[in-house]
Amino acid sequence: ETGVTQSPTHLIKTRGQQVTLRCSSQSGHNTVSWYQQALGQGPQFIFQYYREEENGRGNFPPRFSGLQFPNYSSELNVNALELDDSALYLCASSAQGGLKEETQYFGPGTRLLVL
Amino acid sequence: AQKVTQAQTEISVVEKEDVTLDCVYETRDTTYYLFWYKQPPSGELVFLIRRNSFDEQNEISGRYSWNFQKSTSSFNFTITASQVVDSAVYFCALKYNAGNMLTFGGGTRLMVKP
Numbered sequence: 283e284t285g286v287t288q289s290p291t292h293l294i295k296t297r298g299q300q301v302t303l304r305c306s307s308q309s310g311h312n313t314v315s316w317y318q319q320a321l322g323q324g325p326q327f328i329f330q331y332y333r334e335e336e337n338g339r340g341n342f343p344p345r346f347s348g349l350q351f352p353n354y355s356s357e358l359n360v361n362a363l364e365l366d367d368s369a370l371y372l373c374a375s376s377a378q379g380g381l382k383e384e385t386q387y388f389g390p391g392t393r394l395l396v397l
Numbered sequence: 398a399q400k401v402t403q404a405q406t407e408i409s410v411v412e413k414e415d416v417t418l419d420c421v422y423e424t425r426d427t428t429y430y431l432f433w434y435k436q437p438p439s440g441e442l443v444f445l446i447r448r449n450s451f452d453e454q455n456e457i458s459g460r461y462s463w464n465f466q467k468s469t470s471s472f473n474f475t476i477t478a479s480q481v482v483d484s485a486v487y488f489c490a491l492k493y494n495a496g497n498m499l500t501f502g503g504g505t506r507l508m509v510k511p
Contacts, residue, residue, distance in 0.1 A: 284441075304441055315498070324401075324488055324501030325442070338497040374499075385432070386499060388442035 284308055286375050286389035294395045303358040303392045305373030308369060313337070313378040314356040315386055319370040323381045331345050331356050332378055338344075399424045401491050403502035410479055411510050418474045418505045420489030426450075431472045432466065432490040432499065442488065450474060465510045 285308035295301050307314050313332045317325035327340035331350035345361040354375070360367055370393050374386035400423040410416045422431065433445040446456065456463050460477045468486050476483055486506045490499040 284444075312498075317499075324490075325499070326501050327498035327500070330497045332497075340498060372440075372442060374442075378497075385444055385447050387444055390432070390439065390441040393440070 284375075284387040284389065286373060286387055288371075288373050288389040288392050290392060291390065292393045292395075293382065294397065295355075297363055297365060299363050299393060299396075300359065300361045300362060303360075303371050303373075303394070304388060305358070305375075307375030308387055310388070311375035311377045313355050313376045314336045314354065314372065315349055315374045316358045317372040317389070318342070318367075319372055320366075321367065321369070325372055331397075332391050334364070349364075363396045365396050368392075368394060399426075399491050399493060399500045400459065401489050401500055401502035403487075403489055405505045407505065407506045407508070409490075409510065412481055413478050414509075415477050415507075416479050418476075418487050418489075418499060418507065419453045420472045420502060422470050422472065422489070422491045424491060424493055426493040432492070433463065433472075433474050434488045434490060436486040436488060436504070444499045454507065472493050476507075476509060479507075481509050481511055483507060484509045487491075 287306045315330040316328040319325040329339040330337045333352045341354045350356045369392045372391045373389045376384040402421045429450045431448045433440040462474045486504045489502045
């Protein structure tokens, strides 16, 4: 196990609602990245947080937002949910300290279903 | 722009067969990193290996081996004497030196039958 935890494991929401997903990073890691994985596809990068600030963003609309806390845990918030937001949301933690080749270790994911 | 292609969407083998999963990548960067992850039915992505672009030495870890060839932009993964527990979706991913995101391929579903 990686030590990266995510909650909840499963979630069902209806279109238009808002959702918050949570991630606790592995001990010693200061960076959290979020990915969306639609069924049958590879994960797509949403954004990354480092030292409580957004440190890069993929091609996702502003209704996808995040936070990182002083203990390096993180939240992913999605507003105005759409049916296409149904996916597995993966959180990855890594240790970033000036080097860029650090490995990202993933949590078990949160499965979100939007009805 | 970066791109990772895993042309094999699904592979089925019988236990103890050897199997190779292909990965072809595109990047303009001279320094980059390649990864393989395994995703069992539980959903968690399990890290298998990281390879730097300046290190083309092949690597073997037990029944797993990786063949990195910059000349063909490929980073293939071979499982020797496959086992049922190897059944999973395998993803190849690319990260360039100045970036912070992983670019994943579409994955290859490996089914190992007893």
